[in-house]
Amino acid sequence: MDLEKRKNETRGGVLIGNSHIGLFLAKKAAGAKSAPLLSESFIFSGPEDVGKVTAALRFAETLLCETGGGEPCGSCHSCKKFSRGAEKGSSEGADFHSDLHFIGRQEGKKNISIEQIRELIRKLSLSSFLNSYKIGIIKEAENLSEEAANALLKTLEEPRPGVIIILTVSDPDRLPKTILSRAQILQFRPVKADIIYDYLAGRGASRSEAKNFSRLSGGRPALAFKFFEDKxxxxxxxxxxxxxxxxxxxxxxxxxxxxxxxxxxxxxxxxxxxxxxxxxxxxxxxxxxxxxxxxxxxxxxxxxxxxxxxxxxxxxxxxxxxxxxxxxxxxxxxxxxxxxxxxxxx
Ligand SMILES: [Zn+2]
The missing domain is CATH 1.20.272 (Zinc Finger, Delta Prime; domain 3)
Known part of the structure; x- marks a missing residue:
């Protein structure tokens, strides 16, 4: 699907705007190098196309990097897998890194199913190849079916060391409170038009394209880029x-x-x-x-x-x-x- 491909092109990319979140995650990842994270869950909440998945992938890339501190080194074995993944534009994280698992609503389906969650939990419970983190990203988690949410909750209640789970969500009120209360919530905000303008101009957009699409996107960089790239x-x-x-x-x-x-x-x-x-x-x-x-x-x-x-x-x-x-x-x-x-x- 076209839209999916566009979104994934930003994989391994840098978050546009929401610098408070970018900084927070970079610090967290840098700290994790000296005192490893035991197990944490995050909810990235905010409008669609504002960069939540980009930030989640960047965080995963940084945590899994074998040498980096607050940002991926770009040259280790793990980072190379990420850049190859970005080239491929695949929608499944596991396709390019064995310690990263990415799920979302499958095409034509109303919910994220319990089978998908069980499979994710199974993968996260396998020991890591490189003895690093196991990271699960659940995109648009408000689409979890009730059984899927319950199964996930069990995992959040009994976390395994080194397992990091990130849920992206545009409507947190649709998530069970029990899940909300177990995770750290990071709130993403719409990005200022001039920041999106600069970003588009840097990606080769003309002045009028940068102006029109930064306005049209309503503060959502990935959407602005979609308008620019996908005629x-x-x-x-x-x-x-x-x-x-x-x-x-x-x-x-x-x-x-x-x-x-x-x-x-x-x-x-x-x-x-x-x-x-x-x-x-x-x-x-x-x-x-x-x-x-x-x-x-x-x-x-x-x-x-x-x-x-x-x-x-x-x-x-x-x-x-x-x-x-x-x-x-x-x-x-x-x-x-x-x-x-x-x-x-x-
Ligand atoms: Zn690296």
Whole structure:
């Protein structure tokens, strides 16, 4: 899957923004060289695409490095495995390092299953090749099924020495409190647009690309990079945003994936709702005279044309409806019906 590939390109990369977390983890890893960590669990909490997985992989790379202190040396056996892993762009950590295991929701599945957690626990309990740490990363852990969360909790309650578990999560309230209370929570925040601008410029983006995508990403560096690198993804985004901003009747499946149904359809619907919410928020900002704060600056002409068709009150009402819509979809209501209902009420 495209998006997955993009995210993984940052593997072994450096965290953009959230320097308080980068520093904390570097110190932790440096300290671990003289006084090894016994067993710790972390929750990396924050919006999607803000760098949680990048930070988790960087921390893992630093802990597993055979010579480094607060950062990976880049040349030992372990570090070389990481750089080869980054080249391959594989989505399974275990593919490139025997002491790192990476799991997330499998494609088309609603949850992270208990089987996946059992397999992870089994791998973490094997002794390490190099007598180093065993590290498990669970991506978007709010998707753990109830049984999976319970199985994980047992492991957290009876930790094995040298086992480090990192959960990334965008909605910590969806994790059982028992898990939250067993882990150290690090809170990631959206990154300032000028930091993302510099990052994109450093990766070869033109000025206007760096400006548009840093704004469009809403503080999420990995998303900004995705817009820059993946033209198809950008087109899809723009198509969905225009469906909302154009005066025609609202096209309820602008990216053509919602009709596929199942988890894929639900994920696509949530994505479209998020895009519409962003566009509605921008229209509110323009009405309030804060046009300089809009995220969809790349669509400034469309926003300008659309603005008179809406009053701020109607936009705020719509934003509430969109919030409800995403809750319905998460609660298994047919995405197509939910979006048609929105279209009818416009
Ligand atoms: Zn190294």
């Amino acid at each position: 198809e993804y950008l087109e899809k985004y723009l198509r969905a945003a225009r469906a909302f901003l154009e005066p025609e009747p609202l096209e309820t499946d602008p990216i053509g994936s919602i009709g596929k149904g199942g988890q894929e359809g639900a994920d696509a619907a949530l994505e479209v709702i998020e895009i519409w919410r962003k566009a509605a928020r921008d229209l509110v900002l323009i009405h309030l005279g804060n046009g300089d704060l809009v995220q969809n600056e790349i669509l400034d002409k469309e926003l300008e044309r659309a603005k008179d068709g809406w009053t701020p009150a109607r936009l705020l009402g719509l934003m509430e409806d969109l919030d409800k819509a995403s809750l319905y979809i998460k609660g298994n209501v047919q995405p197509r019906l939910v979006l048609e209902r929105i279209a009818l009420n416009l």
